[in-house]
Amino acid sequence: xxxxxxSEKRGRPDIVHFALLEALGSPLNKEGxxxxxxxxxxxxxxxxxxxxxxxxxxxxxxxLIEQLFEYKRIPPKSTEKILLTIEPQxxxxxxxxxxxSYILAFSRxxxxxxxxxxxxxxxxxxxxxxxxGGFPYGHFSEPIIRLAxxxxxxxxxxxxxxxxxxxxIYEFERAxxxxxxxLK
Amino acid sequence: xxxxxxSEKRGRPDIVHFALLEALGSPLNKEGxxxxxxxxxxxxxxxxxxxxxxxxxxxxxxxLIEQLFEYKRIPPKSTEKILLTIEPQxxxxxxxxxxxSYILAFSRxxxxxxxxxxxxxxxxxxxxxxxxGGFPYGHFSEPIIRLAxxxxxxxxxxxxxxxxxxxxIYEFERAxxxxxxxLK
Numbered sequence: 404x405x406x407x408x409x410s411e412k413r414g415r416p417d418i419v420h421f422a423l424l425e426a427l428g429s430p431l432n433k434e435g436x437x438x439x440x441x442x443x444x445x446x447x448x449x450x451x452x453x454x455x456x457x458x459x460x461x462x463x464x465x466x467l468i469e470q471l472f473e474y475k476r477i478p479p480k481s482t483e484k485i486l487l488t489i490e491p492q493x494x495x496x497x498x499x500x501x502x503x504s505y506i507l508a509f510s511r512x513x514x515x516x517x518x519x520x521x522x523x524x525x526x527x528x529x530x531x532x533x534x535x536g537g538f539p540y541g542h543f544s545e546p547i548i549r550l551a552x553x554x555x556x557x558x559x560x561x562x563x564x565x566x567x568x569x570x571x572i573y574e575f576e577r578a579x580x581x582x583x584x585x586l587k
Numbered sequence: 588x589x590x591x592x593x594s595e596k597r598g599r600p601d602i603v604h605f606a607l608l609e610a611l612g613s614p615l616n617k618e619g620x621x622x623x624x625x626x627x628x629x630x631x632x633x634x635x636x637x638x639x640x641x642x643x644x645x646x647x648x649x650x651l652i653e654q655l656f657e658y659k660r661i662p663p664k665s666t667e668k669i670l671l672t673i674e675p676q677x678x679x680x681x682x683x684x685x686x687x688s689y690i691l692a693f694s695r696x697x698x699x700x701x702x703x704x705x706x707x708x709x710x711x712x713x714x715x716x717x718x719x720g721g722f723p724y725g726h727f728s729e730p731i732i733r734l735a736x737x738x739x740x741x742x743x744x745x746x747x748x749x750x751x752x753x754x755x756i757y758e759f760e761r762a763x764x765x766x767x768x769x770l771k
Contacts, residue, residue, distance in 0.1 A: 460601055558770070
């Protein structure tokens with residue numbers, strides 16, 4: 404058997420599942436201030452509408468993504484509001500379309516710094532983008548690193564994708580005083 | 588068919604799975620400063636050693652918990668270091684054993700306040716305990732509410748268990764300057 408190229412970055416939809424649940428369930432997303440996209444190693448981009456409520460059950464999530472690959476949209480019926488779409492696209496092309504004013508990427512090989520410092524940079528930006536790796540081992544490829552304005556390492560050990568996702572979102576909410584505002 | 592008592596609080600091990608992954612993968616846990624216990628509605632208490640690395644895959648997690656109910660400990664062999672144990676115990680008894688100096692519980696029916704305010708209270712405590720509900724609907728029962736020094740609601744909408752877990756841990760780490768310290 405031959406191994407697929409970059410096999411260390413494949414076969415872990417559970418990582419994406421958890422990270423998406425953290426992102427879509429956040430107050431930031433509920434306020435309409437977050438746009439979530441998933442870029443796959445096979446160069447597909449999945450776009451998720453802010454109103455998407457993903458299955459909490461892993462097996463149902465996998466079925467949903469299989470359905471998405473088959474019909475290219477969820478729900479498949481064209482009369483219903485689109486929640487998920489998928490199309491062939493590179494990460495560079497995606498970034499080009501989004502036109503972020505600043506790109507922050509997380510990587511263990513990045514510059515050491517706290518999330519607080521990182522967020523103080525992006526929270527003043529007009530259209531900041533954050534790139535978080537969703538693979539179990541390995542690092543971003545060079546072209547992706549070059550896209551980023553800052554590549555940051557926030558802990559001395561590897562943190563899980565969903566943990567980084569949850570923390571950057573919360574720290575961002577904090578920077579724009581969202582927790583206080585939402586209690587009023 | 589009769590429904591089980593408090594059926595709204597049952598049948599969602601996925602919630603516990605995600606919340607445990609957030610807790611056990613946190614720097615706070617890696618530093619040995621977190622002790623995680625799960626109390627089930629059927630009055631069992633699962634204790635997790637800080638070195639526990641749970642399966643990321645949901646189906647494997649469910650198998651592990653089934654094995655735990657069967658053998659009362661994981662790994663089942665008595666010669667290996669215990670990572671998980673389970674025993675019949677009420678939450679009141681568990682709290683009594685832990686002897687926390689302060690108990691913070693999260694509930695949508697609690698007093699409105701930010702995590703930041705909450706953590707400023709517990710981070711100065713000697714042995715603070717935090718109780719987070721792991722059920723999809725419904726609230727803590729009255730005896731559990733009475734155990735808590737503070738019952739807090741941190742958002743105008745329901746937040747997922749794993750989101751609250753992740754945020755309280757991160758806010759606590761922040762309060763004790765752990766993110767900065769771990770970068771040195």
